[in-house]
Amino acid sequence: AQKVTQAQTEISVVEKEDVTLDCVYETRDTTYYLFWYKQPPSGELVFLIRRNSFDEQNEISGRYSWNFQKSTSSFNFTITASQVVDSAVYFCALAGGATNKLIFGTGTLLAVQP
Amino acid sequence: GAVVSQHPSWVICKSGTSVKIECRSLDFQATTMFWYRQFPKQSLMLMATSNEGSKATYEQGVEKDKFLINHASLTLSTLTVTSAHPEDSSFYICSARDGRLEGTQYFGPGTRLTVL
Numbered sequence: 119a120q121k122v123t124q125a126q127t128e129i130s131v132v133e134k135e136d137v138t139l140d141c142v143y144e145t146r147d148t149t150y151y152l153f154w155y156k157q158p159p160s161g162e163l164v165f166l167i168r169r170n171s172f173d174e175q176n177e178i179s180g181r182y183s184w185n186f187q188k189s190t191s192s193f194n195f196t197i198t199a200s201q202v203v204d205s206a207v208y209f210c211a212l213a214g215g216a217t218n219k220l221i222f223g224t225g226t227l228l229a230v231q232p
Numbered sequence: 233g234a235v236v237s238q239h240p241s242w243v244i245c246k247s248g249t250s251v252k253i254e255c256r257s258l259d260f261q262a263t264t265m266f267w268y269r270q271f272p273k274q275s276l277m278l279m280a281t282s283n284e285g286s287k288a289t290y291e292q293g294v295e296k297d298k299f300l301i302n303h304a305s306l307t308l309s310t311l312t313v314t315s316a317h318p319e320d321s322s323f324y325i326c327s328a329r330d331g332r333l334e335g336t337q338y339f340g341p342g343t344r345l346t347v348l
Binding site: 151153155160161162163164165168170209213217218219220222223224225 | 233234266274275276278281323325327329333334335336337338339340341342344
């Protein structure tokens with residue numbers, strides 16, 4: 119069975135703080151993909167990153183960075199110097215198997231206070 | 233980037249009427265599109281997988297006769313909520329899979345349906 123766990127339901131930080139969103143996944147597939155999506159109050163899901171199971175290199179994109187560790191089945195997302203515009207619900211998702219359906223975590227609501 | 237549009241963005245209808253929601257991939261062809269439903273403060277729930285030129289595959293518990301899906305072309309999928317009732321009120325989101333980035337789904341802006 120495939121599963122994605124985002125244990126943090128809500129996080130509140132003050133602007134300019136760094137924040138890490140946790141994601142732990144379960145799968146028996148050897149080939150799979152991991153994703154992060156952002157859902158601002160407008161509702162649209164914005165694609166942030168895709169990682170395949172064979173690429174454990176960490177990635178940095180501006181203030182965003184991702185840490186993928188197969189040994190702990192984790193794919194954590196860090197925002198450095200957070201801004202109010204980062205306030206949103208962030209979903210971690212897993213796709214694997216023949217269907218490549220996305221399995222979503224329950225999401226983490228990030229509130230960045232000015 | 234890959235852009236997916238959805239229309240309408242919101243709709244209010246009377247109980248018993250049918251509502252059609254369109255999902256279009258604007259700058260890529262999508263052989264597979266997906267329809268999700270999202271309740272307030274919850275995650276996305278996959279309703280069905282829509283494949284161009286064939287019947288949709290529905291998830292367990294989703295009524296295929298109530299939620300009609302048609303994927304008539306490589307850029308358009310439609311979801312029709314038939315005989316809508318207040319319990320069908322929800323946020324419906326479509327996505328399209330872009331084959332250029334395997335496994336990746338790009339999402340439309342969503343449609344908020346309110347059934348009175």
